[in-house]
Amino acid sequence: MSSASGSKHKIVVTRNLGPDVMPILQDRDDVDLVLWPEDRACDRDWLLQNATGAIALVIMVSDKVNAELLNAAGPSLRAVSTMSVGYEHVDVKELAKRGVALGYTPDVLTEAVADICIMLALIAGRNVKETSTLVTEGKWPNFSWSPFLFCGSQLSAPNPSVNRTAGFIGFGRIAKATLSRLVPFGFTHCVYAANPNSTKPPSSSAAADSSLAQQFGLRSVEKVDLGLVAERSDVVFVLAPGGPETYHVVDEAFLRKMKKTAVLVNAARGTLVDSDALAKVLREGGIWAAGLDVVEGEPKVSADHPLVKEPRCFILPHIGSATNETRVDMASLAARNALAAALGQPLPCALPLGG
Template sequence: MKVLVTRELPPSTQKFLEEQSLELIQWKKDCAMPRDELLNSVKGVDAIFCLLTDKIDKTLLDAAGPQLKVVSTMSVGFDHLDIDELKARNIQMGYTPDCLTDATADLTILLLLSAARRIKEGIRAAEQGEWREWRPNWLLGTQFSGKTLGVVGLGRIGQAVAHRLKAFGITRILYYGRSRKLQAETDIGAEFSSFDDLLKHSDYITICSALTPETQDMFDYTAFSKMKPTAVFVNTSRGGVVKQDDLVRALEDGKVGAVGLDVCTPEPLPTDHKLYQFSNCIVLPHIGSATLETREKMASMALDNILAVINGQPIPFGI
């Protein structure tokens, strides 16, 4: 079987891949496979192992040919796959669900802590010689104990974030989403809230929702204006949930206390973007799932999808 893999995989999964009896075509450079290279390499393959950076559309599927059996993406999201076109051609699809909850929740906590405790300013102060004697009013941040957390999207990641923050002393958890999460209300004491009430009452707000037509640009200037001016706002979901120009304006106008972002629009965010200039805004390069354990699991699941299909077995993590 001929398999195209569009990037080098984490070490253990890469080794396992190379041990398989496959005709392997693999892009091993540490960058996205160029579109023309992808269209050329996909010809005649039976399986495609892809990433979020690879657009699997009609043009690519035409280039691959009718023998293509399966496309497996090393991601939880699959916006880059033309689902309708794949279904029309009876091509099986795989992804990697439920494997990055802990890693992304951990990073969300890191951003909440870092923004709340002014870590960006502290690092700069130490590096630039501003660190002098101990000062009782210097670089004062806020702490979690006795505060209210607002979670937009109380799915697996949102619940994991809320559960972790209870250990830090958060006393009230508000959540907003499409439907109530009754089990989470029981397990972590979360309260279903309107969006406006969540914005009004939360000391910390984190987005853990998917990007949908309903959530696109939901955090606009009006939303930021309804927050407490001291609120800490973190997004580790998708950049499109935030109207980014409005966030810049809100920071300029003092509508939000501190911000932590792991996702932006576009990605990568240009180095001259205004968001980098705010001392109370931390921007990370979309590394929510970037632990060795999680990336190995993602790669292994994506590869398992391919091996199952080409061996005539049911796809274990199908879309």
């Protein structure tokens, strides 16, 4: 891999990253910036054509990174930098084979996504779809106060004698940030099933769990089988990566094991949850409700999708990390990952790739 000294470093960016971030690349004399000019996902043909000779690509989740694209870029390519924490759109084996680094943007979106997790757990428990809709439709005047009208499932422990258990599928940064937020809601226990798709060696251990429990003032943090996550939790957060290894990890059998008062939150990838099974179990009252930021097959989710029609299923269009501050941070990190690669420096945030 030759250094590009003397000539400019070609960096291809598949989306305008806005006025706070583009100057990181635009203002440099040593960068030849090639930017997809439109305000929509980058055309594949344009990307294949323009990638040639690039030293780094800044891409979005909508851009598939595979042998085809890597071949089109050629041997000059040092890094692919995705503006996302997920990387199921990237063929990491092909990258590893060629010695191309993968930059991504974990950490910077942790807090924004943990916020969405808490919000969806509350929304699902408190019948927000039904109650907010009746206000919007002008039906509030038809309802007079009544002791048990609109009553939901309470996320917090109503008093200190009550236990609350949080369950996680995938127990990385976002899960821990979500768990920390649940502590003042009176949560007492945490169970989790490790991410079966993790590329990292298992770092969890009983000692680490015990230390986390102590840090958060919980009675226990425990790694358990998936079935026990379903059985014990008052709220289950799906926070593992997508991909074939986690496909439909929440299926009908899982949902049938959950408490009838429990809620399911998915803020990871739609493929982890079987939509038909969830709609069926919700319809039959098998669980209290669901709050989803992601749905399998999104954005092709129509008004007659079984989950959209379900009154106890609240759906957001994948806005987990969508805050101004966080998206600027993500875009900035994606730009800096690409720039570092171009300059031959270590990437600020690279995914460790197997050989």
